[in-house]
Amino acid sequence: MAHYATEFSIRRLWTIFAASMVVMFGALLFFGLQIYSTSAWR
Secondary structure, eight states, rough: HHHHHHHHHHHHHHHHHHHHHHHHHHHHHHHHHHHHOTTTTT
């Protein structure tokens, strides 16, 4: 069990979570802007 605790520390999990949130929101904003700029509603 000690190997699991060293491999997946809370700080490392929060870092992975924060990095994935930044990447996902960046992709969401990018594709949202792409759809908005090509939409016929403007």
